[in-house]
Amino acid sequence: MHSSGLKYQRVASRILDYYRQHPVPPLLIFTGPHGTGKLDAALQFIQEQLCEAGTACGSCSDCRLFQQIGGEAHPDFIQFPAEKTPIGDAKKPEPFTVRWLLSTRLPFAPYHAKRRFVLFPAADLINHEAETALLKTLEEPPDHTRFIFIADSVESLKETILSRGVHVPFHHVPLRALEAQTGIRDVHDLEMLGGSFELLDMIQSEAYRSLKAAVDDALSHQLGLLELEAYVREEAKRNAEMKELEYTYEDFLQAFALLLLQRTRRMPVAGDITQAVHQFLSGMRMAQGGMLPFHLSRLFFDLHRTIYETV
Known part of the structure; x- marks a missing residue:
């Protein structure tokens, strides 16, 4: 996976820099075109927050857990699949459904870190019923849990979701920045990238x-x-x-x-x-x-x- 990093995402970079020094809000919403670094930036930010040193040092126990299988080994990080998210069965909800999250994960304190992070890499695919079930939690989230939603555009999310979070916008990467980052000199090949690294x-x-x-x-x-x-x-x-x-x-x-x-x-x-x-x-x-x-x-x-x- 390639990422532009935050070097070419000035607005997103300033917002995340602010929250590296201040309390993270209950919900951050990353939006922008595919391949502009949203997921990589979210994972980097989450690792920094879980890291014992707060820097994504790579050597502490939290970082080592996070780096295993894309963070899946860390007990205080939940990453939903990048696919449709259903609400789940009322009595026995399947893993990675909203009812599973609300009933078997959020009621309990984080295992190791100060806060738990929940990442929805395709928040625009949360179905209507599941989204409705999440709204109250997003409005009054437990103090020990923070959410990050990723979507292609603001328009793909409901106003009720947007009103509960802080927007972190990502944009297409300029042609010169693509050339500098990738080393590609052929202008036709740079055109093919379409302003992203996808x-x-x-x-x-x-x-x-x-x-x-x-x-x-x-x-x-x-x-x-x-x-x-x-x-x-x-x-x-x-x-x-x-x-x-x-x-x-x-x-x-x-x-x-x-x-x-x-x-x-x-x-x-x-x-x-x-x-x-x-x-x-x-x-x-x-x-x-x-x-x-x-x-x-x-x-x-x-x-x-x-x-x-x-x-």
Whole structure:
């Protein structure tokens, strides 16, 4: 995982610096685009708060516990999965549901640190019923527990949640800052990052360089388009087999779609290609089960028809 750190997030940095010296409010709300460092900044801040020295020293018992499996070993840190959070069963709530949190964790004092931290990395996915159950706790939280919510935007959270927390905004990283942080000099590759570090691992990989060549080849002759389709499908198998890869197949497909848009933007049929790519991306985000191959097939059919059959 790569983070811009707080160097390029001046407002967020000043807010968190203030709370390093003053009592942390019951709820901090980190919002901003993907890949701008929200999660990394939240984890760093939490480690500092749990650290015996207050500096994320890395050597005290709290830091050592926190550094195991992303903090999951620390008894006073609860990180919910980055997925939909249900309210849970009323009698026997499952782990990482809101009722499980309220009934089996919050009533008790922290085990080791002065305060417990609860992190929701996808707070916009807390369902309505669960959110309602949380509101009273957020309004009158136990003194020993602090919450951090992460979301893509302020608009994705309800006003009743926002009114109970302190907003910590994150923004896209400037192009020059991306260049300085990553060492990437190619302006087209910097454009691909889109002001964040979300696709950095993919763009620094050998697979990305091969993908760029394959896309350029596909736009020059019909056989190249067929070879590109085979290459994109083969990458799914390779990605599943090679666990050590720093990027996911979804990152690969995102880079593939962005390359298509970038490489075709001056073509007479750019508008039709843009429509096909956005249709593919929409299908990819909503794809269930085995639907992704269908969306890929439709995209390549549209590309072939648009590029090579348009009169």
